[in-house]
Amino acid sequence: MSTSMTPTSQANLSANTDVRIGVYVCRCGLNIAQTVDCDAVAAAMAKLPDVAVAKSIGYACSEPGQRAIREEIETLGLNRIVIGSCSPRLHEPTFRQMLTAAGLNPYLLEMANLREQCSWVHMQNREGATAKARDLVKMAVARSRRLQPLDEAKLPMTQRALVIGGGVAGIQAALDMADNGYEVVLVEKQPSIGGVMAQLDKTFPTMDCSI
Amino acid sequence: MTDAGRHPRITIHTLSEVVDIKGNVGNFDVQIVKKARYVDEKECTACGDCAKVCPVVRPDEFNLGLSSRRAIYSPFPQAVPSAYVLNPHECLGNNPVVCNKCLEACEKKCIDFHMSDQTLTEHVGTIVVATGLAPHDPRVLDEYGYTRYENVLTSLEFERLVNAGGPTQGHLLRPTDRRQPKSVGFIQCVGSRSARRGKSYCSNICCMNTIKSTLVLKEHYPDMAVKVFYIDIRAFGKGFEDLYTRSRRQGVHYVRGLPGQVEELPDGRLRVAVENAAGGTLDYYELDMLVLAIGIEPAAGTHKLQEMLGLQLTSDGFFLEAHPKLQPVDAATRGVFYAGCAEGPKDIKESVTQASAAAVRAIRLMQSDQITAEAITSEIDPDLCKACGKCAQVCPYHAIVVDPKKKTPAQVITAACSGCGTCAAECAFGAITMNHFTDPQIIDQIDAMLEDRPSEKILTFACNWCSYAGADYAGVSRLQYPPNARLIRTMCSGRVDEQFIWHGFRKGAPVILVSGCHIGDCHYINANHWTVKRVEKVRQKMEKRGLRPERLQLEWISAAEGTRFAEVMKRMEQLRRTVTEQEIAETIDLLEK
Numbered sequence: 001m002s003t004s005m006t007p008t009s010q011a012n013l014s015a016n017t018d019v020r021i022g023v024y025v026c027r028c029g030l031n032i033a034q035t036v037d038c039d040a041v042a043a044a045m046a047k048l049p050d051v052a053v054a055k056s057i058g059y060a061c062s063e064p065g066q067r068a069i070r071e072e073i074e075t076l077g078l079n080r081i082v083i084g085s086c087s088p089r090l091h092e093p094t095f096r097q098m099l100t101a102a103g104l105n106p107y108l109l110e111m112a113n114l115r116e117q118c119s120w121v122h123m124q125n126r127e128g129a130t131a132k133a134r135d136l137v138k139m140a141v142a143r144s145r146r147l148q149p150l151d152e153a154k155l156p157m158t159q160r161a162l163v164i165g166g167g168v169a170g171i172q173a174a175l176d177m178a179d180n181g182y183e184v185v186l187v188e189k190q191p192s193i194g195g196v197m198a199q200l201d202k203t204f205p206t207m208d209c210s211i
Numbered sequence: 212m213t214d215a216g217r218h219p220r221i222t223i224h225t226l227s228e229v230v231d232i233k234g235n236v237g238n239f240d241v242q243i244v245k246k247a248r249y250v251d252e253k254e255c256t257a258c259g260d261c262a263k264v265c266p267v268v269r270p271d272e273f274n275l276g277l278s279s280r281r282a283i284y285s286p287f288p289q290a291v292p293s294a295y296v297l298n299p300h301e302c303l304g305n306n307p308v309v310c311n312k313c314l315e316a317c318e319k320k321c322i323d324f325h326m327s328d329q330t331l332t333e334h335v336g337t338i339v340v341a342t343g344l345a346p347h348d349p350r351v352l353d354e355y356g357y358t359r360y361e362n363v364l365t366s367l368e369f370e371r372l373v374n375a376g377g378p379t380q381g382h383l384l385r386p387t388d389r390r391q392p393k394s395v396g397f398i399q400c401v402g403s404r405s406a407r408r409g410k411s412y413c414s415n416i417c418c419m420n421t422i423k424s425t426l427v428l429k430e431h432y433p434d435m436a437v438k439v440f441y442i443d444i445r446a447f448g449k450g451f452e453d454l455y456t457r458s459r460r461q462g463v464h465y466v467r468g469l470p471g472q473v474e475e476l477p478d479g480r481l482r483v484a485v486e487n488a489a490g491g492t493l494d495y496y497e498l499d500m501l502v503l504a505i506g507i508e509p510a511a512g513t514h515k516l517q518e519m520l521g522l523q524l525t526s527d528g529f530f531l532e533a534h535p536k537l538q539p540v541d542a543a544t545r546g547v548f549y550a551g552c553a554e555g556p557k558d559i560k561e562s563v564t565q566a567s568a569a570a571v572r573a574i575r576l577m578q579s580d581q582i583t584a585e586a587i588t589s590e591i592d593p594d595l596c597k598a599c600g601k602c603a604q605v606c607p608y609h610a611i612v613v614d615p616k617k618k619t620p621a622q623v624i625t626a627a628c629s630g631c632g633t634c635a636a637e638c639a640f641g642a643i644t645m646n647h648f649t650d651p652q653i654i655d656q657i658d659a660m661l662e663d664r665p666s667e668k669i670l671t672f673a674c675n676w677c678s679y680a681g682a683d684y685a686g687v688s689r690l691q692y693p694p695n696a697r698l699i700r701t702m703c704s705g706r707v708d709e710q711f712i713w714h715g716f717r718k719g720a721p722v723i724l725v726s727g728c729h730i731g732d733c734h735y736i737n738a739n740h741w742t743v744k745r746v747e748k749v750r751q752k753m754e755k756r757g758l759r760p761e762r763l764q765l766e767w768i769s770a771a772e773g774t775r776f777a778e779v780m781k782r783m784e785q786l787r788r789t790v791t792e793q794e795i796a797e798t799i800d801l802l803e804k
Contacts (some may be wrong), residue, residue: 012768086702087683090674092532107586116686117698121777126467128694131368135660135668135697142659146652150582155626157237158336159577164229164516168559169551169566176570177339178220182577185333186215186223187243189512192213192290193223195343199273199367201374201381203559204423205450210559211212211289 019145022078023054026061026085027136030116035119035126036133041084044134048141052076060085066098073102080144084112084137105149112136158186162187167195216291225252228512232519233337235629236546237582239338243331244561249297250283257285257293259323261313267301271378274371278378283313283322288376297322308496336582337546337573338520338529340513341566344552347409347505349404353444354401354408355473355503361386362479363501366397366420373427374640383428383606385500387479392499394436395428396483397421398470403506404442412527414506415556416446419705421504422458427480429461438464440485467496470731499738507556520544521734522679525771531556540569543676543734543770553754587630587647587702589623595642596620602634602643604703631735632706636745648701650708657715660697665719666795669696669783672711674704674739677728677769685775685780692780695787698726703727712749712763718804721790722762724783729767758798762790 023045027033038056045054053076057209059065060083060187082103083095088111100118114133159182163174166188172182184192197203200210215221224245250261263283273287284302285293295801298761303310304324314322345732346367349357356364362385364372375381385392399417402409418441425437427694444465445456459465467489474482476497509528517524522542523531530553533541540548548569551562576582591602591611610628613621621642623634636646644650660668673679679700685692701707704727715723733739743765750760765785766779 017296029489032749053214062747067270079714080501087679087686089680089683090537105482109373111483113683113698118681118694120689122690122694123689123691125694132694132697138662138698139656140696142655143652146649146655148646150586150646152586154581155237155584157577157582158334158526159261159580159581160333161238161337161549161573162229162241162333162335162341163339163341163723165341165343165510165551165553166215167341167343167551167552167562169343169562170339171212172566173339173341173548173550173564173570174215175218175222176567177573177577178215178218180485180570180574182220182574184218184221185241185335186221187229188223188225189228190286190614191225191248191296192286192292193225194287194289194291196346197559198212198289199374200420201274201377202423202427202455204558205448207454209422209427 010206019050020052020076020078021050021080021081021082021141021144022072022076022086023051023071023137023141024060025054025056025133026065026083026114027056027058028085029059032085032114032119035123035124035129036114037130038058041133041137045082045137048138050145051141052078060076061091061094070098070102073099073104079104080108080110080147082112082137082144083134084114084140084142086115087113087117107150108144108147109193110140110144112140134204159183160185165195166190166193168197170195212289212291213467215292215387223292225298229516229519233716236576237336239335239546241332241333241633245331246327247299247326247328248294249299249323249326250295251323252292252294254319254321255294256319257295259285259295260316261295261394264312264316266310266312267303269298269301269336269592274378275365275368277368277371299416319487332517334576334628337548339524339548339550339566339569339573340516340520340553341550342510342516342540342553343570344556345510347414347508349401349503349505352408355398355470355501356481357503360473360481360501361474361477362499363473363503365503365505366417366424367505369424369502373424373431373754383432387481388577390783391432391433394438394498395500395502396438396440396481396496396498397424397502397504399439399504400469401505401507409506409528412556413445416558417504419448419451419454419505419558421502422446422451422454424502425458425463426454426461427462429458436464437462438466439500440466440469440483442469443467462662473628490683492668505554513553518731519734520749521732521736522547522772523732525555527555530552531771540572543680546573546576553681584626585628585630586629586716589632590644590646591621591623591636592642592644595640597640598643599639601637605633605637605738605741607738608629620636629735631703631738632701633735633738633741636706636708637741645706648706650710653699653701653708654714655687655712655713656699657718661715661718661720666721666792667695668720669697669722669780669787670706670715670725671698671724671783672704672726673698674727674734676700676734677732677767678704678726678776680770681768681772681776684771685776686773688773690773690777692777693784695784696780703733703735703738704742704768705735707742707745707746707748709736713802716758716762716798719795719799722764722783722787722797724766724779725765726766726768726779729769732769756801758801759794
């Protein structure tokens, strides 16, 4: 265990000493911070059990942001990471890679959606948005305690592609894949490939023929 | 086209349709129905002897009915494969008494009336969806008299008329008198940019296509009067403005305003009334020919494919990408990519660019012979399993094997499991753990949320693929709604266990919303059917126990329905306000008994 523990983490060592959660509330420039009081949210999280560190951060996804988190994973011995930021549909892969780089299993990450589902949709209600953000991160912290490392098994990959539709797009995709050495099955409803493009006379911007 | 036809690694199936797709990224089993061509594709030399003797004359689809073909025909001169095709519905049949002429004429003997439709199975790792477009059909609304006046054409018909390989060898002729028109007018935005007529979106290509057509006309017929009626000209691409300027410089008259009325004059000319928005005048033009710049619509088979692959559509009806900026050619379903107009209206350059991008994204997965499997899968504890068989029954992927008769505990085939979690939600014995979305994880989220002031909060379950994405879309669109909802993400609405709902009410939730993909759009084939059944069951139980069943709501919200998400949130907030502190306290009392 790291020797450089913050006062908060010492105060919050619960019975479950194995879990050490790092909470990072991303301000996303002003995207989140203009509506949500990120420092207040972080301060509230610092009081929760098992939370070793909780702070707000400028851009969690940026290289300096990720580096700071990676460093704290090491120095504070963090083993669960909670990030309150944009939608996990955007940056979950980014932060999972960050965990992997720091030697943690990527499934020990939990995100709270403070941008798409909070700051951007309650822009006129700072108080309501902050209360919601506090709950969302708290829920993420609660969930993170229960997270378990998961392994991704390997499955065979069939190195062959199907292209549905033999118009200009389908033909181009099929050629690019085939030229790169992959077998391609091209399926076309009509008796010939070519699609709508084949019916055109000259095409812009080059003003040459389409076929 | 010919490059694709000759390529040793490309197998082309024409007259073919994908009818079923099973499996996942890396291992898709695709069923294709290949219709009989009745001509041996490899042997046919496209000499055309068969068509010369065929007595059946039909409109030629490739030329949009502006010329004719026989029942046995070549789709067009440069067709790939370069083989004739026989339409069995038009052919008089191989009855020697009736016909049989083509069979006799074909020296290579490649016509075979006994060919039948084939069902092929292909095993592939990735899929590129390039299903193209359907041109807007101006017949439906009879726009600008298209069905009544012969000299009103669509832009595609015009293309065939000015094409050297077309029915008139490239000579523009007026349909009524087969004479070269002295004046031609183009009407823009037919079927586009109007919520009332056609589609509300911009079809992207029509402005430039018209500009190109005016240049073609001016090149061949410098004295022809060419007019373009438009709302505004969108010439934003590289080199586009140059073409527009060139067109204007060559004397093409651009009139700002769409015609309100088109009348046919006795000599076949067309009288057009236009309110000129630039000058504020009502002008009349008499033109020999009118060309409707028709818009682009989603291709006919879009819905079928969407269901087969569990894809999503935007409100326009085109395929929805995984992320509009960062994953513009990826589908949300791993291993599926989009190219061309299937994803939205686009020109040839954009289609080609996107196709190359889709190819690279597919290659990125295919370059290794292995792929990481889904880590979020379910596990069964054999000690707790009672071998009832329910989990196997609800699994959309048949990924669970169990023998209820022999009482052997159920087992998950991990490679086939996609991680919807429906099995875990349906297991009555708590024997199934849905990894990464376990019961304790979700219960702890509910507890954390309802720890303080629960009566002010709306407990919302949202599926990852549709509803949660719909909530994100509301955010991206900056749609404002009350801040009371707290979302719990599950991969599928099928994961929402009955006990989560009871637990929520027990902890003081005033209202609960379960949201998922629309029926038919479920990312996990049909797992959301079980969501419906479960929510119905819980509501019935609520009624029996004296709880208002409407406090539990079920909504389908797609990834593109940000507006709908915001509306549902507003409605849920109204509903929440009808639940009093007293009602909540009574519910807690009742459920804790």
